Amino acid sequence: MESxxxxxxxxxxxxxxxxxxxxxxxxxxxxxxxxxxxIFRGIDPSSEKSKMINSYLKKGNLxxxxxxxxxxxxxxxxxxKEGLYDPQKHxxxxxxxxxxxxxxxxxxxxxxxxxxxxxxxxxxxxLILRMKNRALIENRSDxxxxxxxxxxxxxxxxxxxxILKHYSDDIIFNFxxxxxxxxxxxxxxVKFAPILS
Numbered sequence: 001m002e003s004x005x006x007x008x009x010x011x012x013x014x015x016x017x018x019x020x021x022x023x024x025x026x027x028x029x030x031x032x033x034x035x036x037x038x039i040f041r042g043i044d045p046s047s048e049k050s051k052m053i054n055s056y057l058k059k060g061n062l063x064x065x066x067x068x069x070x071x072x073x074x075x076x077x078x079x080x081k082e083g084l085y086d087p088q089k090h091x092x093x094x095x096x097x098x099x100x101x102x103x104x105x106x107x108x109x110x111x112x113x114x115x116x117x118x119x120x121x122x123x124x125x126x127l128i129l130r131m132k133n134r135a136l137i138e139n140r141s142d143x144x145x146x147x148x149x150x151x152x153x154x155x156x157x158x159x160x161x162x163i164l165k166h167y168s169d170d171i172i173f174n175f176x177x178x179x180x181x182x183x184x185x186x187x188x189x190v191k192f193a194p195i196l197s
Contacts, residue, residue: 004112005076007092008196011164012119013156014149015127015134016177017184021119022095024185028196032085036068036096039075060151062159065102072097073110091196100159104166115195116167117188119177124153126178 008031012018019035026033040057043050049071056063076092079085085092092111098104121127128149164172175187 003087005087005092005110007094007111007113008192009098009113009116010093010095010119011116011160012177013121013127014152015130016119016121017130017181018095018119020181021117021185021188022093024189025093025192025196028193030089031091031093031196032079033093033095034072034076034079034097036072036099039071043071058148060145060148060155062099062155065100065106068097068099069103069106076110098163099155101163101166104163113167113171115192116164116172117192118164118172118174119184120174121177123178124150127153 008025010018010022022033022035025031040050040053040063043053045054052067053063062068076085080087091114094111098107128146131149132146173191175184177184179187
């Protein structure tokens with residue numbers, strides 16, 4: 001049995017700043033940031049896999065659980081082979097996974113969760129505005145349709161928050177994401193820089 005990958009999960013509704021905070025934490029030599037969104041967007045657009053992924057993303061829906069875990073695991077194994085990730089030395093910072101209870105269960109054969117970072121933001125209008133701005137900057141067409149954005153936020157609020165109940169409270173740390181970017185980054189780094197450095 002291979003040893004489990006020690007992992008930190010980062011949660012928050014779409015637009016709460018997970019990518020921004022993850023990039024800050026990823027500056028540590030002991031962290032590898034793995035974003036399922038970036039993995040999916042990085043797959044060859046002409047492939048059948050990519051067409052299937054886009055058919056879900058365009059509606060703001062989650063991909064099938066087994067498919068998501070397989071793609072994620074393939075990506076991590078590839079990073080090990082490239083020498084960019086050493087399970088003995090590094091933390092995986094998981095952004096966008098697990099998104100369902102089934103994914104959380106499937107992941108248990110691969111990871112040991114040490115900490116969970118939760119970015120909290122209640123103002124849905126602010127989240128939508130942030131995502132629309134991001135869409136223009138990053139040319140992400142999946143972030144332009146307001147109905148799709150609302151659907152993604154609903155999925156997060158209804159499904160993803162249930163996952164947090166699956167884990168022990170003593171590894172969950174909540175942060176106020178309704179602040180300026182640097183304030184949120186500062187709050188997270190004050191807590192996690194000493195742990196992840």
